[in-house]
Amino acid sequence: MKALKTTVVAMSAVAVLGVAAGCGETGTGGGTSAPAGGTSAAAPAATPADPKEAFLQAFTAIEARHYAYSMSVDGTEASGVVYAPGKSSSNSTSGELEGTKFSTETVYADGKAFVKMDFGSGNSSLGIDADTWYELDLNVAKQLDYTFEQQAPLQPAFTTSIASVERDGDAGFTGVFDFAAASAGNPNPQTATLLKALGDAAKTATFAAKLDDAGNVTTLVLTIAKTDKTPEITQSLTYTEFGTAQAPAAPADAQPAPASLNDLYK
Helix, strand or coil: CHHHHHHHHHHCCCCCCCCCCCCCCCCCCCCCCECCCCCCCCCCCCCCCCHHHHHHHHHHHHHCCEEEEEEEECCEEEEEEEECCCCEEEEEEEEEECCEEEEEEEEEECCEEEEEEECCCHHHHHCCCCCCCEECCCCCCHHHCCCHHHHCCCCHHHHHHEEEEEECCCCEEEEEECHHHHCCCCCCHHHHHHHHHHHHHHHHEEEEEEECCCCCEEEEEEEECCCCCCCCEEEEEEEECCCCCCECCCCCCCEECCHHHHHHCC
16 A cells, blocks of 8 residues: 555656646546637737746736646656636546556546546555546545645746746747746645755756747746756646636546545545
């Protein structure tokens, strides 16, 4: 059980800055029946001349809308939806960690968290069924008790951690950010371990972003350079369905999570 818990905790924050990757789904199991509403909106017409201000304007505009995303980091793939009007989200993740293949789906809706997961042979020790949705007790599973802002694929502190930004052509930006500052408040214990191993390299992480013709950030690649103690870490994010992504809905047939499952996220 200890090995399984280590795997779950590590993969629940497998994204460099994210907290959603490792749990969730994009709508096949939990449903996306709520209407999306709205259409893709263009970025504000008045684009700041300063590169940093221009990037922040484009990036923060995402937070007020609803969108879908996909993410890749260290062999793990994730996808999901963040729906600002209803403060709901979903995420689906699959990969392999420490020799254990896993898949997880999570839906945050109506102030509740629901999970469906498959750890192969580890399912029996958890007392779970791979095809069943479970509602977590967030009084116990505190590592998944996120605010809506923390359910986005990047931590909210990313924007305030940016040190410098330069333009890369007419529709792109490159920049430097402080990973230590960006990950402030990340509840996953693996974050502190990584920061210690990175040392000063955490302060000079880089990013590259591309925008579409409407001024939407469509791709974002975050990179932390290789050090003596850590390999190069690259997280790739793609944003789509601006204003048209459907709202994740709570699974209608969810069962109360067993104590063993809640305890994984204490």
